[in-house]
Amino acid sequence: xxxxxxxxxxxxxxxxxxxxxxxxxxxxxxxxxxxxxxxxxxxxxxxxxxxxxxxxxxxxxxxxxxxxxxxxxxxxxxxxxxxxxxxxxxxxxxxxxxxxxxxxxxxxxxxxxxxxxxxxxxxxxxxxxxxxxxxxxxxxxxxxxxxxxxxxxxxxxxxxxxxxxxxxxxxxxxxxxxxxxxxxxxxxxxxxxxxxxxxxxxxxxxxxxxxxxxxxxxxxxxxxxxxxxxxxxxxxxxxxxxxxxxxxxxxxxxxxxxxxxxxxxxxxxxxxxxxxxxxxxxxxxxxxxxxxxxxxxxxxxxxxxxxxxxxxxxxxxxxxxxxxxxxxxxxxxxxxxxxxxxxxxxxxxxxxxxxxxxxxxxxxxxxxxxxxxxxxxx
Amino acid sequence: xxxxxxxxxxxxxxxxxxxxxxxxxxxxxxxxxxxxxxxxxxxxxxxxxxxxxxxxxxxxxxxxxxxxxxxxxxxxxxxxxxxxxxxxxxxxxxxxxxxxxxxxxxxxxxxxxxxxxxxxxxxxxxxxxxxxxxxxxxxxxxxxxxxxx
Numbered sequence: 001x002x003x004x005x006x007x008x009x010x011x012x013x014x015x016x017x018x019x020x021x022x023x024x025x026x027x028x029x030x031x032x033x034x035x036x037x038x039x040x041x042x043x044x045x046x047x048x049x050x051x052x053x054x055x056x057x058x059x060x061x062x063x064x065x066x067x068x069x070x071x072x073x074x075x076x077x078x079x080x081x082x083x084x085x086x087x088x089x090x091x092x093x094x095x096x097x098x099x100x101x102x103x104x105x106x107x108x109x110x111x112x113x114x115x116x117x118x119x120x121x122x123x124x125x126x127x128x129x130x131x132x133x134x135x136x137x138x139x140x141x142x143x144x145x146x147x148x149x150x151x152x153x154x155x156x157x158x159x160x161x162x163x164x165x166x167x168x169x170x171x172x173x174x175x176x177x178x179x180x181x182x183x184x185x186x187x188x189x190x191x192x193x194x195x196x197x198x199x200x201x202x203x204x205x206x207x208x209x210x211x212x213x214x215x216x217x218x219x220x221x222x223x224x225x226x227x228x229x230x231x232x233x234x235x236x237x238x239x240x241x242x243x244x245x246x247x248x249x250x251x252x253x254x255x256x257x258x259x260x261x262x263x264x265x266x267x268x269x270x271x272x273x274x275x276x277x278x279x280x281x282x283x284x285x286x287x288x289x290x291x292x293x294x295x296x297x298x299x300x301x302x303x304x305x306x307x308x309x310x311x312x313x314x315x316x317x318x319x320x321x322x323x324x325x326x327x328x329x330x331x332x333x334x335x336x337x338x339x340x341x342x343x344x345x346x347x348x349x350x351x352x353x354x355x356x357x358x359x360x361x362x363x364x365x366x367x368x369x370x371x372x373x374x375x376x377x378x
Numbered sequence: 379x380x381x382x383x384x385x386x387x388x389x390x391x392x393x394x395x396x397x398x399x400x401x402x403x404x405x406x407x408x409x410x411x412x413x414x415x416x417x418x419x420x421x422x423x424x425x426x427x428x429x430x431x432x433x434x435x436x437x438x439x440x441x442x443x444x445x446x447x448x449x450x451x452x453x454x455x456x457x458x459x460x461x462x463x464x465x466x467x468x469x470x471x472x473x474x475x476x477x478x479x480x481x482x483x484x485x486x487x488x489x490x491x492x493x494x495x496x497x498x499x500x501x502x503x504x505x506x507x508x509x510x511x512x513x514x515x516x517x518x519x520x521x522x523x524x525x526x527x
Contacts, residue, residue, distance in 0.1 A: 056446070056453045057428030082427070082448040111424075112524075114452070154454030156443055262472035263428055288476040289427040317425045317476075 010226075011233040012219055013044040016090070016211070020051035020077040023088075025247035026235070027096040027161055028080050028153075033242055034098045035159025043222055043230065044096040045215045050089035051075045052178050055082045056153070059261050068177050078257050081151030081163040083138060083315065084291065085179050091169035091200075093214050095121065095148075097222070101160040114138060114150055116225075117162040121148050124214070124221025125166075130204045136312050136326070140164070144308030144334075145199035167200040168214050181294075193296070197307035263287045268357025270349045274299065276340030281349050285357040290316045293350070299341050305334045309346075318354045323347065386417045386526070388513045389483055393503035395459035396512065401483065402459045402503060404496060411460055411493040413444070418516055420482045422525045423449040426475035429456070431467045431489055438464060440499050444489060447475070460499040462491035 018026070023046065033039035052074055054063045060076055063085040069076055088094065097117060118134040125132040125140070125147070132148075135141045140148040146167075153161040172195045176186045181194075201209050223230050235243065250256045263286045271280040277299035284292040293313040295306050312326050324347055331343050388394065393402045399419030404411045415423070431445035438444045443455035444464065467489050471477050478486035493499065504512045520526045 057448050080453060082453045152452040156455050261428060287474045315427060
């Protein structure tokens with residue numbers, strides 16, 4: 001006799017135009033409630049009113065041009081998930097998958113969880129004929145270019161929040177005005193380079209795909225990957241009340257939004273003449289983690305391959321052996337397409353840029369400790 | 379051997395919080411308890427990018443957050459293995475969290491607590507004669523799942 005097995009059901013929540021604080025508070029509150037068994041597992045697919053969101057451990061002043069944000073009337077906030085600063089708005093689809101984390105192995109399972117959660121996005125984008133794949137720790141990429149950023153937050157209640165932001169479309173000039181990038185100034189050249197290294201659903205499909213279409217495809221992607229039934233729903237009164245509380249006590253509280261992080265950013269650069277052409281690297285280092293790497297020069301290589309190198313190095317250990325292992329994987333993927341940028345040249349130049357950033361960081365720390373007055377009085 | 383032969387050492391004199399892989403070590407003279415993340419916790423987290431800790435003077439409860447961390451783009455809480463008031467925070471780790479990866483039982487300590495329920499809290503931690511069996515089963519479990527080699 002065959003025993004019927006019931007298909008697990010997730011609630012599907014869809015909304016648009018969430019404010020920065022409300023959007024984040026809803027995900028956070030749901031993670032808390034799902035962890036306590038008070039709310040069902042939920043997949044929320046939504047968009048924000050235009051805003052800029054920094055990662056959990058970033059400092060607003062170093063990640064965003066706050067004057068520009070003010071002049072544009074662009075609100076800023078802090079995600080519970082890690083990673084870098086992003087701009088969100090009507091053309092970026094937010095994904096929040098909230099599940100119970102189970103027993104305390106979330107950290108150990110982080111990598112496999114991230115890969116699995118990313119698969120819903122990959123599958124959904126496949127609906128449009130987009131050949132997306134999960135990369136490294138936390139990106140979904142297409143031909144080396146990032147199309148979605150990912151992050152996981154484990155709520156104290158043991159609820160788990162998986163976040164993704166999918167670029168349906170992107171105004172690159174707006175993004176570069178808002179985010180503080182390693183560029184000294186933004187010229188047409190920088191704009192063209194960043195545009196060539198980014199990827200959106202609209203660019204890949206060559207048509208004005210709506211956020212609603214992408215939302216439907218992503219929902220279907222998760223349904224297939226996780227073998228669940230999705231049931232459209234809304235937040236109930238108790239949940240809305242939890243969201244109110246979390247919004248007021250966290251995402252509207254300057255102590256959360258404006259907190260400063262102890263690990264200072266340090267910037268470094270290096271350039272070298274290689275047989276393939278001039279190679280220039282700019283890096284941002286936080287402690288011993290590479291936050292960002294920008295690769296430029298007059299060597300020849302496809303922008304997708306360079307975007308892939310940059311993506312793999314983002315949020316990466318700056319330890320030389322770890323860098324080499326990661327870059328070897330990238331070179332195995334791209335083969336001859338990176339022929340004019342020899343791996344040893346890239347590794348040596350990267351090591352030099354990291355050294356220059358470490359040196360700059362050390363000088364900054366000395367300056368900090370030279371001050372006898374602690375303005376915070378702690 | 380639990381102490382040093384294994385690639386995943388668990389110093390014998392310490393107490394371990396099984397679910398979150400935190401360690402606690404009590405100084406019998408001062409009564410203060412030093413807290414950190416054990417080697418399996420560190421290994422499975424990967425490279426720590428950021429750590430934040432509650433300030434000195436804050437009271438924390440066992441199994442409640444005493445800070446937060448980010449590693450491999452997962453963020454979450456650092457959970458207190460015992461209750462008490464934070465009397466010292468490792469400022470070096472805040473500035474360079476990779477210290478925890480390099481030296482989890484030494485320079486990578488996180489906070490010191492004036493633990494006011496040590497005897498009761500310690501009963502919930504793994505130590506002494508239970509340590510060998512627990513470490514062996516945890517290492518086996520982590521290997522089977524592919525979280526460590």
